[in-house]
Every structure is written in C-alpha cells, then in structure tokens.
Amino acid sequence: MKTIVILISGRGSNMQAILRAGLGVRIAAVLSNEPHAAGLEIARAAGIPTVALDHRGFSSRDAFDRALAAEIDARAPDLVVLAGFMRILGKDFVQRYFGRMVNIHPSLLPAFPGLDTHRRALQAGVRLHGCTVHFVTAEVDHGPIIVQAAVPVLPGDDATGLAARVLEQEHRIYPQALAWLARGDVRLDADGRVGFPHARAAGALIAPLPDA
Numbered sequence: 001m002k003t004i005v006i007l008i009s010g011r012g013s014n015m016q017a018i019l020r021a022g023l024g025v026r027i028a029a030v031l032s033n034e035p036h037a038a039g040l041e042i043a044r045a046a047g048i049p050t051v052a053l054d055h056r057g058f059s060s061r062d063a064f065d066r067a068l069a070a071e072i073d074a075r076a077p078d079l080v081v082l083a084g085f086m087r088i089l090g091k092d093f094v095q096r097y098f099g100r101m102v103n104i105h106p107s108l109l110p111a112f113p114g115l116d117t118h119r120r121a122l123q124a125g126v127r128l129h130g131c132t133v134h135f136v137t138a139e140v141d142h143g144p145i146i147v148q149a150a151v152p153v154l155p156g157d158d159a160t161g162l163a164a165r166v167l168e169q170e171h172r173i174y175p176q177a178l179a180w181l182a183r184g185d186v187r188l189d190a191d192g193r194v195g196f197p198h199a200r201a202a203g204a205l206i207a208p209l210p211d212a
C-alpha cells in the first residue's frame with residue numbers, strides 16, 4: 001500500500017475529497033503551515049495524524065522548508081500531495097520530492113498560474129476555465145500536467161460561482177490522479193511530460209455550444 005502525506009493551508013476541501021475517495025492508500029499525516037487551518041480539524045476527526053508547522057516561527061524560508069522536509073521524511077511517503085498549500089517552496093525542497101510531489105491548481109495551466117485565477121479568467125473572457133493536477137517543479141504552477149478538467153464559463157458568472165463549479169471538478173480529478181499515481185499508471189517521461197498508458201478522453205468540450 002502506498003503512503004501519502006497531504007499539505008494544506010486552509011479549508012481542506014480537496015484533502016477531504018481525497019479522504020472520502022477511499023483510495024486504498026495510507027495517509028500518514030496532514031501537515032499545515034497554518035495552525036488554525038480548518039482542514040486540520042477535518043483530518044483529526046477522520047483519525048489522521050496532523051502536524052502544524054507555523055512558517056512565522058522560522059527565521060528563513062530555507063529553515064521552514066528543512067523542518068517541513070523532516071516531518072515529511074519521518075513518514076517516508078511515496079507521494080507528497082499539496083492541497084491548497086499556500087507557501088512557495090524552495091528549489092532544494094522541490095528537487096528533493098521531484099516526481100513524487102503533486103499539486104492542484106484552479107485553472108487550465110499554463111493559463112493563469114498564481115493567485116486569483118477565477119477573476120482573471122473572467123477578465124480575460126475565456127469560454128473554458130478549469131483546474132489542473134500537475135507534478136511540482138521549481139517554477140510555481142508550471143510542472144508536468146497529469147489531468148485537467150475544463151469548466152464552461154456561463155453568462156453572468158462571477159468569480160464565486162465559477163470557483164464553486166471548478167472546485168467540484170477539483171474534487172473529482174485530484175482523487176483520480178492520486179489513484180492513477182498509486183497504481184503506477186502515471187509515468188513521467190524523459191521529455192518532462194506525463195505519459196498515459198491508458199488514456200480515455202471525452203471528444204470535446206465546446207462552450208458555448210455550436211448550433212445543433
């Protein structure tokens with residue numbers, strides 16, 4: 001059975017979706033840089049060990065990264081899962097877990113890396129927005145893509161409504177990506193992209209729909 005650790009900073013709804021999915025993995029710990037993250041309560045209620053490591057208590061980013069790595073390595077995980085973890089991680093940290101650390105981002109990368117993605121997508125006038133699960137590399141929100149879900153932007157959408165519909169899809173694709181990873185179905189190729197031995201895909205998602 002594969003072992004994972006999950007890193008959060010806040011509400012923890014993606015973490016909860018992963019817990020609920022019953023992936024047949026051992027969740028060794030949930031770690032947060034925010035001691036009051038609501039997700040920590042959810043994890044505790046589910047009987048998962050939690051660790052709060054307040055980044056404000058460290059003299060440098062490196063010192064925080066090292067303490068975080070020590071907590072992670074003590075659990076010897078196969079996968080490190082960032083689920084709404086809002087700290088930027090240093091190069092050494094990212095390198096240490098390259099190929100076994102994944103993140104979910106609320107946009108169709110490489111569009112809209114960074115924060116405030118839903119508002120920026122609306123402002124850009126895109127018809128399709130969405131979310132992406134990817135391996136983590138030193139460049140924030142840029143690593144090899146595992147899976148994406150596209151969500152149509154609807155007339156009258158505001159950032160809150162759009163975020164809610166994207167979040168629903170996050171809760172579908174993140175557990176699925178982890179299931180594939182745990183089964184060894186996701187391969188990181190030498191060209192830096194993800195190979196997919198058993199890919200299935202929808203024909204197309206078009207928004208707005210063409211005339212019938």
Ligand code: GRF
Binds near residue numbers: 011012083084085170
């Ligand atoms: C999600 O939108 C995720 O894509 C982004 O941060 C948010 C975290 O939400 N990285 P939650 O804590 O999982 O509810």
